[in-house]
Amino acid sequence: MTEEYELRSAETHIEVHKFFPGSIVLVTAIALVLQSTARVYFPKLEMLDLPLLVTVYFGLSRRNPSTGLLLGTVIGLLQDALSGPTVPLGFYGIAKTIVGYLASSIGARLDTEHPAARFALTFGFFVLQQAVLVLTRRLLLAQPELWFNTHLAVAATVNALVGTALFLALDRLRR
């Protein structure tokens, strides 16, 4: 991932944020490791999807669809690799590629700095990811999967809340 500064004058002059070198890689690695280890001790954290939050945050901030989708692809494939052989490579990869692309595309058109906008977008991206995961399961893997239930609605809300707070913390990594 290149971290060069970019200003898209054709897209209503929305600023593209630059981060300290290595911060995207470091935050991604921490998110994946935390996602794996924290669940051992705090089972209720299973509803939190830190890799998704990182994908959404950097997508919204970087505002470059190409880098957004590639970051989503890498994070998704790493999540697949850590999920064990029952989860084929590409399962989370496809979902997070789409989320990364859409997050950076939306970020290039709208002001996504306000906490309310971030809450709504994170909620929406969680639901979108779930929809893509269900479609992948049903259409590509021919396995049954529930579309949506109360647990997922709660999980979407929790992720949106945590994401809003996390994004404020990650804003400090901007140069």
Place this chain on the structure above:
Amino acid sequence: MAVIASRHRSLALLGGVLLAQVLLLAVQIKRDSRGRLLRVWVVTATSPFERSGAWGVGRVRGVWDHYFALRSTSRENEALRVENDALKLTIAQLQTKAAEADRLAVLLNFRQAHAEVPMVGARVIAASPGNASQTIEIDRGERDGIKRNMAVITPDGAVGKVIEAYRDAAQVLLLTDKDSGAGAMLVGSRVQSPVGGTGDPLLVMKYVPTDEDVKVGEKLVTSGMDKIFPRDIPLGTVAEVKPGNPFKQIRVQPAAKMDRLETVIVLLTQTPLEFKTETPNGTGTQPSDANAGQATAKSEKP
């Protein structure tokens, strides 16, 4: 114009990346290949950090459990508690170590009770980073003799099986995973039937004919028919029975505490062991008699 071209480029890239991943999925399904190379790299790269993370999270939790969480129970002593902060922190650390020692002692007792059976204790260092699977990662791997399809248990009961072994780590598919299953037997009636996961905390016993008498609270043990788990390892307790046609709908509470796995045992054998399925306090972990201090199985080389 340049923006349109750029948008087309990113759309083309999106299409290409998605297509590549769909093909990747298809290849894995067709060839039953699971991308082992990438998984080896990723697990090898992350497991040292997961070990450190597990250690760090365990320490934080220990301090939280034994210090901060107690604050609300005695607000009237707040002033005194503040004075004793440093001492309580020390106590908390000692208690965490004591709790860990207790867990290890349980494992050690189990290990001594089945001294002839090759087995290895392992610490859980990570869990699946998504809800698509129910797996855990342990800090022992091929170097410790662990191979695919070895049974993983705790003194409480069966946990799952090894689905991938790496050099210094291994991934374990929990019984609660949708793709998981084990041969099971009702202790009372000796009716045998597979038990599988659904992704929920409870297991499902699949093919018990509707005319069989199954009661809530009845114990299940492994039948050994799956060639993974040895016979008579505690598997769970019947939690719910509903009539069905032609099979009953039976849900089973796992014997092992699947949401609190910190240390597990990997059996490096599939030879039958002798387990007692129930003790007075219901833990079901002790050998059945004095002679059972030694497992009945003959050892296998790991």
